Amino acid sequence: MELEHNAFWAIKKLNFDLDKAGHVRKFQLNELEEIRHESYENAKLYKERTKSYHDRNIQRKEFSKGKLKSRWLGPFTVVNVSSYGAVEIQNPKDGSTFKVNGQRLKPFYEGISAGIPAGHVVDQLPFVPST
Numbered sequence: 001m002e003l004e005h006n007a008f009w010a011i012k013k014l015n016f017d018l019d020k021a022g023h024v025r026k027f028q029l030n031e032l033e034e035i036r037h038e039s040y041e042n043a044k045l046y047k048e049r050t051k052s053y054h055d056r057n058i059q060r061k062e063f064s065k066g067k068l069k070s071r072w073l074g075p076f077t078v079v080n081v082s083s084y085g086a087v088e089i090q091n092p093k094d095g096s097t098f099k100v101n102g103q104r105l106k107p108f109y110e111g112i113s114a115g116i117p118a119g120h121v122v123d124q125l126p127f128v129p130s131t
Helices: 002-014 018-056
Strands: 067-070 075-081 086-090 097-101 105-107
Touching: none
Parallel strands: none
Antiparallel strands: 067 075, 067 105, 075 086, 086 097
């Protein structure tokens, strides 16, 4: 009698009702699907916010024909500005032209400092990292 009681108690605890277990499993799968969908939406919102943040912090540079100063070599003359930021520049010393990314250039204005005469180029100092 004790064995039958334990067996009945185990069956009652495990609940072998397949219809009820099927409904519970379907409910769990629906909850998992909702959680997955919410995570996709949160990732999409995060990506949009970070993209807008980074886009706000991008410095816009506009170049036209005239003088520019490369970050490393010296003053150049802008020959042509093409779409998507590509800039064709010319070296006034030897007349060679080449295309560069516009983000790698910075404007050079003549006579901007009071102590430097107009058109005079100051050599760049070498970069020495601090130790």
